[in-house]
Amino acid sequence: MNLIVKPLIFFLTFILTIINFIILLVPVAIIAFPVWMFIESLFVKVGDGIIYFLVSRISFLMLAYMLLDMILGFTVRRLNKNSIPIKKAQSLHGHEEIEATFEWVKNKYKMRNVELMINQSFAEVNAYAIGSLRKKTVTLTMGLLAHLRESSNSESQYIDAVRGIIGHEMSHLANGDYLPGLLTSANQVANNQISGLIRWFFIILANVLRIIPFVGDTLYQITVGAYNLINIVINLFLKWVFLPIFDFLKLWLGRSIEYRCDRDSAHAFGGRKIATALSMLGKDGYLSVFSTHPRTKSRINYVEDIRPEGGAIRPSIITILSNYISIGLVIAVFAYSTYKTDVPGMYRHYMDEVHYPLVIKYERAKQGVMGLYYKVKN
Numbered sequence: 001m002n003l004i005v006k007p008l009i010f011f012l013t014f015i016l017t018i019i020n021f022i023i024l025l026v027p028v029a030i031i032a033f034p035v036w037m038f039i040e041s042l043f044v045k046v047g048d049g050i051i052y053f054l055v056s057r058i059s060f061l062m063l064a065y066m067l068l069d070m071i072l073g074f075t076v077r078r079l080n081k082n083s084i085p086i087k088k089a090q091s092l093h094g095h096e097e098i099e100a101t102f103e104w105v106k107n108k109y110k111m112r113n114v115e116l117m118i119n120q121s122f123a124e125v126n127a128y129a130i131g132s133l134r135k136k137t138v139t140l141t142m143g144l145l146a147h148l149r150e151s152s153n154s155e156s157q158y159i160d161a162v163r164g165i166i167g168h169e170m171s172h173l174a175n176g177d178y179l180p181g182l183l184t185s186a187n188q189v190a191n192n193q194i195s196g197l198i199r200w201f202f203i204i205l206a207n208v209l210r211i212i213p214f215v216g217d218t219l220y221q222i223t224v225g226a227y228n229l230i231n232i233v234i235n236l237f238l239k240w241v242f243l244p245i246f247d248f249l250k251l252w253l254g255r256s257i258e259y260r261c262d263r264d265s266a267h268a269f270g271g272r273k274i275a276t277a278l279s280m281l282g283k284d285g286y287l288s289v290f291s292t293h294p295r296t297k298s299r300i301n302y303v304e305d306i307r308p309e310g311g312a313i314r315p316s317i318i319t320i321l322s323n324y325i326s327i328g329l330v331i332a333v334f335a336y337s338t339y340k341t342d343v344p345g346m347y348r349h350y351m352d353e354v355h356y357p358l359v360i361k362y363e364r365a366k367q368g369v370m371g372l373y374y375k376v377k378n
Contacts, residue, residue, distance in 0.1 A: 003318050003325070005253050006177070010326035012253075013180045014062065014333070016246055017187040021058050023238065024194050027202065027230045046349050052340040059334035065186040073132035075185040080130075083117040083139055092118060093149055097159045098166075102138070105166055108268050109174045110312045114138060116166070122146060125281070127165050129173040130181060138169045151280035160269070164277035167265030174264075175315045176323045177257055183330075202227040262303045264313050271306035278303075 069075055086092075086099050102116040119126075119141040126141045145162065152158035172178065202223060209219040265274045278296050 003322050005256050006179070006319075006322040007325040007329055009250055009253050010180050010183065011329050012246060012250060013183045013187070014059075014330050016242070017062060017183065017190075018055060018058050019242065020187060020191055020238070021194065022054065023234050024191065024198060025054075026234060027198060027227055030226070030230065031205070046346045048340075049342050049346045052337045053343070053346070056334060056337035056341050059330060059337060061190060062183060062186050063330060063334060065190070066182050069182050069186065070133050073135050074189075075182055076130050076132050076135055076137060078185070079128065080117050080119070080137055080139060082121060083119045083137075086116040086118055089118045092145070094155070094159055094162065098162055101159070101163050102166055105163075105170050105268060108167075108313055109170050110314060111136070111170070111174055114170070114173060116140070118142065118145075127169050129169040130178045131173055131176075136173055138166060138173060140165065148277070148280055157276060160273040161277035161280055163269050164265055164274035167268045168261045168274065168277075171261035171264035171313070172257075174313070175257075175260070175319045177261075179323060179326055199227075259299065259302055262299050263306065266303040266306035267309045267313055270308040271303040275300045275304040 086095070086102065089095060092098070099116070106112060106114055114131075114136045115138075117137045117139040119139050121141050122143045124141055125144045125147045127139065127144055129136070129138045131137070140162070144165070148161045148165075149158050152161060206220045206223040206227075209223055210216040212219060262274055262278075278300050281296060
């Protein structure tokens, strides 16, 4: 099960990306419908090719952005925009103990290029791990730390709870669980860019139509209204239909990952410490950026009797394989869709179905006009 969980989550995220792109193109497709009526035979012949072309290019863009993200750390910087390193948070309650704990955990997981960040937001109770090739971070919000402190009966219990959460997030980092998050981030950035381009497309189209005498203002209002209506329908579909289904599937698949992170933290500090942290976070735990969590009671029952173990905590072979399979699935989709995209064939059909017929009609019309001209002249 652990071998296929992450690839399935990764693949679901990728499918969501493709569907988002296609949905975003719906307004353009509706505008292009009259063109489709004019050259219906062309679309019948190249329809599959267009779909493969879109999937191929979307896959390429996602892989390229993920590679750049891994090298340059866009997502790491964005998620830590309001955060400071633990070394600079000297006014934080329990600062020295938390910093010492983190250094010990890094050694336990054999990960040296990791930094503990403190997000200065009190508005959310949260913790997350994110990484790139250059930098990896575990981030705790001030809201989470304040909540743990208020819920603790003693200073030692507070530090134990923080340790349990740090150990959990380090497991996410060590096992590369942030990979679907990088894909999600790429999806969000790309969607924002494409949404902006489509919006400008409609603005330009509406203003061009507005120039037409007599009916220009009416066409302008119809175009703007149609775009706004389509946009509302698309957003409602994503919010109330597709995303809930996706989140449900990710929740169901992601439970084993959360249990594994709890287990790793328990092996580092002992099950009592992670159980203490979980008991302070309510029945659903805290909200992670890139994962959903099973019920807290089940997680406590799973780890509370685990004793700390000596030695390093390392990713299993199964986890390493699942990471490669996750990336391999996207590469396979890209390779297959690129292979099935017959660009020369699409170009040939375009020339046969659109270009040459238009040229012939133009030449006939030109000859007709010239013949009429000479007839009138003579």
